[in-house]
Amino acid sequence: MEDQSFSKSMTYAPGLPEDATFYSAHKKRVTSEAVERAAEKALAERGVRIDDIAEIVFDLQKPFMSGLTKALCVENVRAVLAKRELQHAILVGIELDRFAEKKMLSEPLQSLIDQDEGLFGVDETIALGAVSSFGSIAATTFGYLDKVKPKIIGKVDLAKGGRVNTFLDDLIASIAADASSRLAHRVRDDEEKRAAQSHRK
Structure with missing residues (x-):
């Protein structure tokens, strides 16, 4: 041949x-830029803005960081959205939510995702996989957010009108947990640098 x-x-x-x-x-x-744009567009089309996720990060870190700004939280959300693992998780999860809305999945997967079956843990598994590169702080924060479902996470989780957001709420929690962990590590790094500089003087 x-x-x-x-x-x-x-x-x-x-x-x-x-x-x-x-x-x-x-x-x-x-290209990675195309995937990043597609992931952010997919979130926006499901009614999720970067600012919505940054608000969760702000609430999580405000008690521990004086002078924290929303702009810094937005910066860290955008930074974690540049990670391929997270982009891929967003695209896969949201696509499955969309297919479930359109009744395009075969049974029993259609019903499992459509009803957000309690014993169906693939949504959490995908979101946790995207959390893994940001360490144990991100993993424990994800667990907290998945349980409490604050702000935009709770809003999409309780969406009506035929919307299926089985994967989306966990993906938002993953992004917020990753950004929160990244921010915490960056702040600690900055503190240690300043302490080292002060010690040398």
């Missing part, structure tokens, strides 16, 4: 705009 010569029509990502892809080793690959 003859090898076909490579052409741009032979791709793994048909339909994407040219600036969202690049060619490497005879494959059309999606």
